[in-house]
Amino acid sequence: MKKKWYPAVLSVLLAGTMLAGCGTSGSNDAQGSANGQTAKEKIKLTMWGAVPAEAGPQAVIDNWNKDHPDIQVEYIRNVNDDAGNLKLDTALMTNQNIDLFMNYDLAHLQKRMDAGVALDLSTKTDYDIDSQIGEDAAMWKINDKYYGIPTKKNMAFVWLNKDMLDAAGLPIPAVDWTWSDLEEYAKKLTKPGVYGLLQADSSFSTTMDGTLAGMGVKQADGTSNFGNDLWKEHLEILHNMMFVDKSTPEYGEQLTSKMPVDTMFLQGKAAMLAAGEFIFRNANNLKDYPHDFKTAFAAIPKVNKDQKDYKYSGGVGDMLALNAKSKNLDAAWEFAKWYADGGMLPMASGGRIPASKSVDSKEAMSLLMKGVEDKYDTDSMNKIVFGKFPSFQLNVTQQAIDARKEEYEKYFLNKQDIETTMKNMQTRSQELLK
Template identity: 40%
Template sequence: MLNKKRWVGLAVSTGLVAMSLSGCGFSDPDAGGKPEAGGASSKKTVKLKFWGAVPEESGPKQAVDNWNKAHPDIQVEYVRFVNDEAGNTKLETSLLAGGEVDLFVNYRMDKLVKRISANMVEPLDGYIVKDQFDVKDNFGDTAITKFNDKTYYIPAIILNDFVSINKSYLDEAKLPIPTEWTWDQYKEYAAKLTKGDGSSKRWGSFVGNLEPKIYEWMDKTVKTELGPNAFYKDEKTSNLDNPAFKSYLDTMVDMERNLKVQPPYAEAKTSKLQGTSLFLSGKTAMAWNGTAGIRSIKNTKDFPHDFVTAFAPTPKMTPTSKHIGGGSGYLDYVTINANSDKKDAAWQFLKWYVTEGNEPLISSGRVPAWKKVDKNKVASLVLGENPEKLFDVESFKRVVFADVQYVNDTQFKNLAEIQKIVDEEGERALIGDKTTAEAVSSMKKRADELLAKSK
């Protein structure tokens, strides 16, 4: 069961506290009886409001236009919100106001969990059963994490992190494109791909897209070994004494200070180095980024380059690590507002959108989670015309469409504070103020104290 004490109700700040969330109008499509007012069976045109954070011009407008042309009885309006704290607050306030939101996309699992706890999200199980919509056949066994034994969302995309590699540098070093590797093997590649000194030095590696963020990349890494909820043992105790956390810091220290194959943390942070810029200017041979980075590789106007980019999976901690880390997985969790009075129509649109409907978003790097999608078409849309000029297409398909086990977290207690602790203590290790052992010991102590006193 979800811990409803975690939810800080936005209703208090918006003056809507008097509204009873439990009376938000949950419907059971299998219960029979009269159709709901304004539902899909009404003869009048149903108008739905669909909220998402992707800019209209990046595909959502075309997707909605496609639906509206084919379904004159159900017309959808796309409403964009910005995926930051202010934007999410605006969405959640609107969820409580009747008629403002019928469907919406969640871009973080912790946000979705809070909304489920506050009864803002409609369970989909009844709709799934009624329409005999085979979730496993369409999305696989692990695409959906249930809460309270109920299905609240269907993912629209798979977001894959990967290592982009300059293929010219690979060929120069006579190295094959990795199909699976550990951090030890990654370090070997980084050493062989590093060349030169001073301002003209070519780095072998840059972990991180924008300037270094310790928690973000540690999180992605340790989950390959530890799986979901890697930072927690239980509600009151962190898992930061697990050897995986120290191992990640040891790897970064080794690459930066010993092997000197990656820009030192302090230099990267002070100079606000960006992995995409370093990679596309040829100043680093490998950069860890994600599907969204494809847009920059295609943008030869702002990032002029003539080399081919190859793709490798992100490194595992050990050869037996079975997961793909926190930077990869199912995303764009599409849900129905429990307060909507047009849920039947909203379900019809949701079902279409998460299968064939979100095709217009593919070219901006949003790879569908739908297992029946045409993979060759997806590759063509993501990589653009004449992709062989800029991409090693086969390695792209191998990484993006890999049959792997993704990680979905369900525990987020004091996550923002734990992230701050990890960043602070991890920075001390990377700049040499503490050993990695001292840093993770401090992380553990501070996180446990925080969790113990938190309700």
């Protein structure tokens, strides 16, 4: 079942639809006027993405615009959350002026492909995505086709305040640590004014996704795997940390206060933070986020020691797609190739390491670490941030992901027990997976 667009929302937003198209230079040079010819049209492209413009995208755009006076690009930010994705989807469906747009998970790309707004790149023979980006790119294929170029190396991990770990006598965790291990670490690291663990909103499901990717979305008989015991164990550990150990915030408090978890970690108000590479843009900004401690890194833990085929959130991401309805597809394609093959380098300082083989990884790492070399534990960074792990892109419909979140939120808000939660996730996903 495909998710329907919301007519009421679209009808309201249609009134504000921007006119698509490109502007002209508006003037002729002397030779052109003499020959009765108009000056060459200047193409204007619009790119939407979730990263703040000042954290790299604007520098990327400025570099392109400087070297391509006839093709000028404008960057528009839309936050990668439910509201931001709805804003982007609405703009795409109402034919607003979008030529390129970023996708941060396969489910949203699938929805946009189904809606006919993500361009099928199978006709583009001048750029070999598999060769340029590597084998992980194939995780983004839909029906064996690409609907964008994956542009960066994906990374999700646990940020560790190494000074706090050292004070508590705790070593940097082994790669294969578990949620029970993390729970014990969090209890030992929690103290007045300091949580043992904080999580970015997107990280609440990271272990669940890695577990599902390993076992498969469906069981051998075709029934959903959303009611599996590993998810149950993981959710129960988190619930216990919230309401018994008090080592991580209660979900309702984090939700209603819009808790700035990355800022709190950098302020020393948490010993561990489950997040991704996007935190680097703040962690490396010592002017606005001053901190003295050294950061180390650990893998996102699996559920327990007996778990098999667990996969790690990683691979490649930031899928840059072309709007199939753009009037400037050739120009947009030239920009997309340039962006992937090195144009995006100014974003490396914020943790977005280019995936293309055309980019020198040492140069990208140098940009990431420039001026903050003493703020990181290099051994754990090399092992975890730049390590190689079995990774995945979860191939599940957005409706099933949304249904799962609705159910575990009820459990974390104490509106239903764990048995009801697991039963509902199983039942709802089974219906959707049909």
